[in-house]
Amino acid sequence: MSTDTATPARTSPPPRETRRPGRLRRSWDKHWYAWVMVAPVVLVLGVLIFYPLGRGILLSFTNLTEANQLAEICSKSITGTEVCKPNPNAWEVVGVDNYVNLLTGKVGEFWRQFGVTLIWTVTCVVFHYAIGLGLAVLLNRPLRGRGLYRVLLVLPWAVPAFVSAFAWRFMFNEQFGVVNTLFEAIGLDRVEWFADWKTALLTAIIANVWLGVPFMMVTLLGGMQTIPGEQYEAAEIDGATPWQRFVNITLPGLRSVSMTVLLLGTIWTFNMFPIIFLVTGGEPAGQTEILVTGAYRAAFEGIRNYSLSSTYGVLILSILLVFAVFYRRALRKQGEVW
Numbered sequence: 001m002s003t004d005t006a007t008p009a010r011t012s013p014p015p016r017e018t019r020r021p022g023r024l025r026r027s028w029d030k031h032w033y034a035w036v037m038v039a040p041v042v043l044v045l046g047v048l049i050f051y052p053l054g055r056g057i058l059l060s061f062t063n064l065t066e067a068n069q070l071a072e073i074c075s076k077s078i079t080g081t082e083v084c085k086p087n088p089n090a091w092e093v094v095g096v097d098n099y100v101n102l103l104t105g106k107v108g109e110f111w112r113q114f115g116v117t118l119i120w121t122v123t124c125v126v127f128h129y130a131i132g133l134g135l136a137v138l139l140n141r142p143l144r145g146r147g148l149y150r151v152l153l154v155l156p157w158a159v160p161a162f163v164s165a166f167a168w169r170f171m172f173n174e175q176f177g178v179v180n181t182l183f184e185a186i187g188l189d190r191v192e193w194f195a196d197w198k199t200a201l202l203t204a205i206i207a208n209v210w211l212g213v214p215f216m217m218v219t220l221l222g223g224m225q226t227i228p229g230e231q232y233e234a235a236e237i238d239g240a241t242p243w244q245r246f247v248n249i250t251l252p253g254l255r256s257v258s259m260t261v262l263l264l265g266t267i268w269t270f271n272m273f274p275i276i277f278l279v280t281g282g283e284p285a286g287q288t289e290i291l292v293t294g295a296y297r298a299a300f301e302g303i304r305n306y307s308l309s310s311t312y313g314v315l316i317l318s319i320l321l322v323f324a325v326f327y328r329r330a331l332r333k334q335g336e337v338w
Contacts, residue, residue: 053317059310060098064091066304091307098311107308108294109286110315117270117290120201120208124269127209129262132216133254137246139217140224157214165278168207172279197287200280204288208275212268216261223257224250259331267320291316 028035068091074084101107139150156164171178172193180190194200227249235245251258273292280288282297289297295312298305 056310056313059307060314061093061095062091062307063094063097064307066306069306094307098307099315102308102311102315108298108312109289110291110294110312112287113289113291113294116197116201116288120205120272120276120290121266121269123205124208124212124272125262125265127205128212128216128265128269129258131209131213133220135213135217136220136224137250139221153217154214156210157212157218159211161211161272161274162278164211165207165275168203168210169279172203194280194283197284200283200288204275204279207279208269208272211275212265216265219257219261220254223254227253263324263327266323270320271316 068087068089070087071090073087074082076082098107102110105111135153139146139153143149170176172180174180174190174192174194177193179193183190191199193203231249231253232245235249240248271292272290273296276282276288276290276293277296282289282293291312295309295316298312299309
């Protein structure tokens with residue numbers, strides 16, 4: 001009798017745990033068409049924004065100017081052949097020297113320009129918002145010819161900024177300007193608008209307010225039209241005055257829109273180059289220069305200092321980023337989602 005010993009069945013190894021694809025891979029598998037459509041935009045942004053930004057940051061750590069930008073100096077010899085020699089004064093990396101020199105006042109006039117920029121930005125944004133809000137309230141009411149008024153009030157926004165700047169520069173001309181002509185007509189003396197920095201800056205503020213109010217008006221008017229009319233009707237039934245309805249319904253209803261346009265208005269005004277450059281030209285003696293015009297003059301006037309201009313640009317970007325971060329935190333504390 002043969003005894004057959006049963007061999008135990010061979011057990012297969014447990015299946016290897018498959019690795020879960022990463023978040024980026026899952027997003028590609030699910031939304032590949034969106035990635036394909038966004039890719040050209042990202043490429044364009046990289047070429048037009050991110051590359052110049054990165055190069056500007058790198059240049060701010062050098063001493064590159066128009067005079068030392070060439071690594072070699074080439075000249076023709078008597079025989080007509082071109083001879084190139086290393087430039088002993090070629091540009092080099094200097095670390096944070098540009099930032100130290102600019103912030104300590106050794107080069108440029110950063111702090112004076114920064115102060116003028118703050119006055120310019122705060123004043124313009126306050127008037128932009130206040131006048132734009134007032135016009136939006138008026139145009140939100142039933143009014144004969146309201147469509148015509150809207151078109152006329154938007155026209156300043158449609159005119160190119162440099163055209164508006166030239167027009168206001170001519171209007172404030174000391175000899176032939178319309179403003180001084182009107183002053184003489186009512187018995188007042190002519191004003192030398194660009195002889196003092198306060199009056200010169202005032203002319204630029206007036207021009208910029210005229211140019212920027214339409215954007216605020218249109219945006220706030222759109223926000224008002226999203227507020228339900230039933231709220232106004234209920235408040236009116238309860239006996240609320242127009243001022244009470246404005247304070248308790250209109251302003252809270254415009255909070256999210258207002259926060260956005262104030263941020264955008266601040267950034268745009270902070271960097272508003274053409275109005276300052278074309279209306280005042282920095283007169284008198286550069287006392288109405290702001291940071292962006294200071295960066296322009298460093299890069300394109302005299303011996304072009306590209307590294308100093310890049311330093312200006314990095315500092316301007318840093319200031320606006322810090323402002324945006326604190327602005328966003330303040331909104332989040334107030335319960336605003338942004």
